[in-house]
Amino acid sequence: MESGSLLFSFFLIFTGAAVLATGALFTRQPLLVAYIALGAILGPFGLEVVNDTNLLNDIAHVGIIFLLFLLGLDMQPSHLAHLLKKTATVGLLSSFLFALTGYGLGLAFGLPQNESIIIGATMMFSSTIIGIKLLPTTVLHHKHTGEIMVSLLLLQDLMAIIALLLLYNLDPSHSANYSELIMAFIALPALIFTAIMLVKYLLLPLMARFDRFHEYLFLMALGWCLGFAELAHSLNLSYEIGAFIAGISIATSPIAQYIAINLKPLRDFFLVLFFFSIGASFNLDLLSHVLIPALVMTGIVIVIKPVIFGFLLRKVSEKRSTAWEVGFRLGQTSEFSILIAAFASGQNLIGEVSAHIIQATAILSLIVSSYIVVFRFESPIALSERLRRD
Template identity: 60%
Template sequence: MHTESVIFSFFLIFTGAALLATLSLYFRQPLLLAYIVLGAILGPFGLEWVVDTELLADVAHVGIIFLLFLIGLDMQPSHLLQMLRKGYMVAFISSVAFALLGFVVGYGFGFSMIESLIIGASTMFSSTIIGIKLLPTTVLHHKQTGELVVGLLLLQDLLAIILLTLLTTLGQQFSQGLELSLSADLLISLGALPMVMLAALGFVRWVLLPLIKRFDRFHEYIFLLALGWCLGLAELAHSIGLSAEIGAFIAGVSLASSLISQYIAINLKPIRDFFLVLFFFSIGASFNFPLMHSIWFQCLVLATLVVTIKPVVFGWIIRPICKSKATSWEVGFRLGQTSEFSILIATLAASSMLISESASLLIQATAILTFVASSYLVVWNFKSPIAVKDHLRHD
């Protein structure tokens, strides 16, 4: 893509996003829906004005990295361990229940065993972007709702990383005609996780914080140092078999105990929002609408079951550790969708020839439908930065 076309694409995306966002606010609709609809209109299956969706998806991925970095900046290491201890059993039970739901639906509609297993795996996860983006800052920092949502999403992200690594291994072995087996690379990557965390904490204590203290008068330097630390650790994690998201989160956690963490968080939020607009646009732009006629009913059934059953299951499982029944239900509704990881799973499995294009489209369409439906439920009924009712709008 030439420079001129990149600039023109950005012009179309952000001008169009501003126009549709204005309409969304007038008609009290979630802004996330405007970005997805814009992608569908301008993308290769719409007007074909923006066609290089792979480039946009790569650029938009930076938004997820910054999102995880900002989450980490709000998590003291001791607080994080406490949350993970509270939520690991909930994450395990809910993952099994949702995987079974997806498997039964997939197998019931005639998909093969391996396709049904992957469809089931894709329904285990909830969206980190939706979950965090719709949490008010005060809830994210100080309320049990925020602690449970973030803790469960982090555990799911770890599980998603394991699954993506496993799918990569299976896809490589399947394409080479080898006997399927669990790769030692997976175990090595997981074993490296605590080492990366300890190394990050040490580097921050002995290198980054002294530099920040010495040059804290130069705000531009602090900004560049934070960006370099976030993206550098993200790339390191990716290079050893983890994900860039986990690396960015570790980078944030390692800085969370410092006095400079909230200053960094405030200054990076506009950059995060810029890339997240691109992320949701790329979801709408990359969706293959012409193929929907063959599986629209399956998509509708699976999406409906996810949106209705996930809040109930989460609300029931979380209730014993919640302060109130209302909190458990709110957490359930905030996690009542599939995930951006579901789209990654579908893409990876399809490219590895583990599933058909129809199965991949089912997973992606379910993700988009549940993104939209879940966002509606949250912004109409719970506090969020983009709530459609004035008394629910908080940040």
């Protein structure tokens, strides 16, 4: 990237986001739609004024890492374990049904079996970003609806990591080595234990000693989050899992809420870049080839995810209203779906058309589900004053 071009890209992105966000608020549209549309307009397949989307993707990924870190800060470990145990059946069974649906749709569109399997895999996941971003803070941290959503999304994140590891071992240029998958499962409890020990004997004593220096606390929180994200990645886990473990390891600390409040603006900065990168990564030249399959898949996702989640959650004794709300809030595919599509395409496991069908379905389902949520349920950007909560 040429000198100064990153600063110019930031200028275009955030100035353009401010302009489109203003228009979105006047017309009562979700802000996320403005960020994705801006990416399509300014990106390499639009006006071509922001071209280095790979760098922006890497920067934007930090937003997801901070999102999971802040999520962990507000989750008590014992309570999380109880929730995961309760929602494991719902999460696993729903993922199987979504994967089967996606596989069948791939075959129905005449795609090869291996590409249909990957399309099925991408249907399993719901968006952590949309799910958490559109939840009011009070619902996310203090109500049962938020707790159920978090436990389901975390279970899906673990399955997404497994899917990425399996895809890596299917790479023709990479000799099959499933010991890496086994190592990842061994590394997870080891990483949790390491985090707990370091918090108890290093992090909290340092923070207690220098708690008057707010800049120091801020730097320690950043280093703790990003350090564990990088450590998890080196152990064949994901950055997101490492960040979540870093957060949950200090959730019981009195400093947790202070850290959460101070990191939220930084998280939002990177999330704008994330949604911009989603829009910028889509090749508009392939739109005619992928539009019909993507519209069909989006329609099916929007319909079957609330139905299946709602049905299964009611079977584990959740209230009807809670079950349906969780279903609608998780009624989309995921940023992990886009990541899997890009990964599989880079390894020549799927063709460019299939990859863009997955991407288009993710973008469309993110947009449509956002509209459903802001029209029907409490959210920070709800279109009705009655439903707007932060």
